[in-house]
Amino acid sequence: MNKAGKSRAYSIDAKRLVYAGFSYSAFVWLVFKVITYERQSKFNYDKWVTEKYRSYKMAADLIQSGIIAGKDSNEIKTIIGESNDKNDSLKTWNYNMGQGGGGPGFTIHHLVVKFSADSVSTIWHHKIVD
Numbered sequence: 001m002n003k004a005g006k007s008r009a010y011s012i013d014a015k016r017l018v019y020a021g022f023s024y025s026a027f028v029w030l031v032f033k034v035i036t037y038e039r040q041s042k043f044n045y046d047k048w049v050t051e052k053y054r055s056y057k058m059a060a061d062l063i064q065s066g067i068i069a070g071k072d073s074n075e076i077k078t079i080i081g082e083s084n085d086k087n088d089s090l091k092t093w094n095y096n097m098g099q100g101g102g103g104p105g106f107t108i109h110h111l112v113v114k115f116s117a118d119s120v121s122t123i124w125h126h127k128i129v130d
Contacts, residue, residue: 038101043067048080053098056109059125072119083113091115097125106130 041047043058043065062068068079076093083093097109107129114122 045079053096054100055095055111056097056101056125059097059109059111062111063123063125068113068120068123070119073115076113076120080111 039057040060041057043062048055048058062080068076071079073093080095084096085094086092087094091114093113093115095111095113097111099106099108101107101109107127110126110128112122112124112126113120116122
């Protein structure tokens with residue numbers, strides 16, 4: 001084989017190696033996305049109450065839509081019910097939203113509602129990954 005033939009063979013091998021690397025990276029990324037996918041759904045009071053430990057699917061909509069933003073404690077009780085855990089000194093209510101989603105391990109979901117001046121000031125979805 002002459003020099004031109006070897007050079008061309010190395011060029012083809014290098015291209016295959018680069019394509020294989022990109023393909024492998026894309027495959028790993030896709031598998032990771034599938035494993036860690038968390039299905040989201042719109043907030044629905046009936047489902048929030050009846051499927052209490054799967055309500056984490058509605059957390060994003062509840063937070064982003066502003067349904068409970070700026071409400072007082074009585075309105076919060078009407079909209080999403082009584083809190084599982086209240087910390088009066090920090091003015092924080094914690095709602096257990098169940099386990100699931102987020103990968104191969106357990107992910108425990110909590111909705112945390114913080115009050116300031118008797119109305120909701122901050123809401124966040126707290127995830128504990130085990």
